[in-house]
Amino acid sequence: MKTLIRIGTAAILATGLSLGGTAAQAAGGHGGPELKHPSWTFDGLFGHYNEDQLKRGWEVYSNVCASCHGLEYMHYRNLKGLGYTEDEVEAIAASFEIEDGPDEWGEMFTRPATVVDPIKEPYENDALAKLANGGAVPPNLSVMTRARDHGPDYVYSLMLGYEAGVPEWVHEEDPEFSVPPGKSFNNYFPGYAISMPQQLFPGIMEYSDGTEATPEQMAKDVVTFLQWAAEPELEKRKDLGRYVLVFLIVFTGVLYAYKREIWKNAH
Amino acid sequence: MSHTANPAGSGDDKTRRDFLLIASAGMGVVGTALAVWPFIDSMNPAKDVMALAVVEVDLSPVAVGQAITVVWRGKPVFVRHRTPEDIEQARAVNVASLRDPEADEDRVIKPEWLVQIGICTHLGCIPKGQKPSDPKGDYNGWFCVCHGSHYDTAGRIRKGPAPLNLPVPQYAFLDDTTIQIGEE
């Protein structure tokens, strides 16, 4: 028993040390509203994705986000992971014209994309992206939920966190605060002034499965899609993880029993 | 390694101990083997490599008598649009007399299209015979200039040091003029 307490102490020490690290990330000096935390299907020990939701998320991405944000490192073939069939993915890919070449005459040419092509970027380079977006490069979204603390909650909150005017609590923090021209106020963006205008309004798009496209619904679906884009291995990881944990716990139990058996005669 | 450091207990104790030893050792061996598998598997072709392992080839621009070379899995694939004489020549041979006996019918899906991997089965050179100006060897097929292997109009070895015919990759016709090389 004593030994177990000691192991417990070690574990507590470990968590204590590691909390130091995360505490630093959470500390942002934020007087505004807390991050929203809707229930995510991918949270927890049994986390998984819902294919209908992933497809809706892809529809939001392609209708709303894709004109400015890319999905680097991803290919059209990956969309099979959303539950689309081979033919559907081929059709999606073929709806994009991409540049290829040079051909035998040394000329670049365009052709419909195939499943093995990378998902088309909205801008050819960062300079063009900057030019089109008031000096800010719209960040790549394929790793977004991994690249921000509390990624899914953050992106969800950000999408729904726009305010028409500057709220009172901001002026309590900084009486001088104003939103520069060309920017929008967002409760959750560091510094509150964000280059991206509000995107999600009621009625901007319709889902092909008939779900009502409210801003909350769109935000939730697109964040689920982005989480899938960032962690496509999540389902496999958690499925495997459960087997591994059960195996290791049983194994450790057997080892403990054997260890006790051996030590019985030594005390 | 056997050893007898454990002071011997009673019979029951020994059974219990043996069981626990076998259980621990068994789970340890199985667990280690399972844990090593992902590492070994990581050396297999990755998903992006596999995605490119299947290519579609449009044959419509290839006129009778012409040949094209396409790259598939890093290797040249020879596609020849055979003339009726080519086919006739290939089928006139006594199969049993060949070094690597194989009927022409077994090497093609449609007789006019011969699809094969263009790597000499001797020591891995790429035989000549694709371009009109190339030497085609004694049998009007392909000729490997490295060590003088002659292949016929069905890509079968007829003369020289190579032991086998040019291998035919797995392919299928998606429609009359499109083939897909590699399996899906």
Place this chain on the structure above:
Amino acid sequence: MSSTPSPVWSNPAIKWVDRRMPIFSLMHKELIVYPTPRNLNYWWNFGSLAGIALVILIFSGIFLAMHYVPHEDMAFASVERLMREVNSGWLIRFIHMNTVSLFFLCVYIHIFRGMYYGSYKAPRELLWIIGVIIYFVMVGTAFLGYVLPWGQMSFWAATVITSLVTPIPLVGEELAIWLWGGFGVNNATLQRFFSLHYLLPMVIFALVFLHLWALHTTKSNNPLGVDVKKKADTLPFHPYYTMKDAFGLGVALVVLSYFIFFNPNYFNHSINYVMADPMVTPEHIVPEWYFLPFYAILRAIPDKLGGVVLMFLSILIWMALPWLDRSRVRSGKFRPVFKWFFWVWVADFVLLTWLGAMPAEGTYVTMGQWATAYYFAHFVVILPLLGWFEKTKPVPESISAAVTAGHDKEAAA
């Protein structure tokens, strides 16, 4: 100590090899019959556990290197490709990332255990010093490895840490340029870091063997700190400690697997999933948790050179422990005052860890300075003085005597 005769091997192949190179006899002596104090507690598990963590790290690292591209334009993308395209690539990377934390945790506990039970005292000074060198090389290796994914934190950690050499008088600037192979962290830096990150674990591995050699020469310390005097004080290493270590490994793997499969980025910084940008510094630069106490010491000193020197001294001073601690009693168990100060020092270390993660402003700076002062005072003031003034408790005559006494007490109760 009992001398153990070489076993007689029955297998002819083993016999043949062993006569020409007695590797099997050596393994038998050091891993099977090695007389180990019978009273080691679970704090003694963490040495071998750290060794296993090292093996896991080297093994997984070899496979990561098969897919990684050490180039400033491709490093980040190659890691993403590893996670997305390579079969089980995500698993191998998460194993590598999280085992680093396990390794450091084990090594810290191992070091603290040595400090509490006086494992550094004669005749184990060299064993201890080799251990501190291992820790130094570990720190270097972990730092180099963290740069490789070429995220924002990688890049800026590389910039900040390599800049530590710039305050060195006369050669500082040139030294930094030499380290970088350019005028700042750049592609050349990344390539040399990759090369060295592959090399240093092998150095650690070799040092671990020296550590074990020294250990098996002086034999293991134990919670009582008294020398092994007779056979009854010891147990053969196998199966007693192999099984105890195996059980401890099982527990560690359960915890490790939880992080690998369910919280793989817990110890990582999210900003490191943004590709390195030499034009934009992230708002908070925070090192990995295992560097935080030393980072706090670095920042506690307002002088650039002073901070760097003190940071290195804070680890180097461990090497002097065998001579700073004047007490004749090894184990903290029999040192009522030391025991108390030991835990205060551990608390100070945890406090420094926490402070290292806080922004360097306001009260955090002051707290950092006091915590740093106490950190050093423990070694240069408290430990030497305790040696003179502390009244220690009586130390048992031998391990077996103490074990028997313990059994009597249990029987009486």
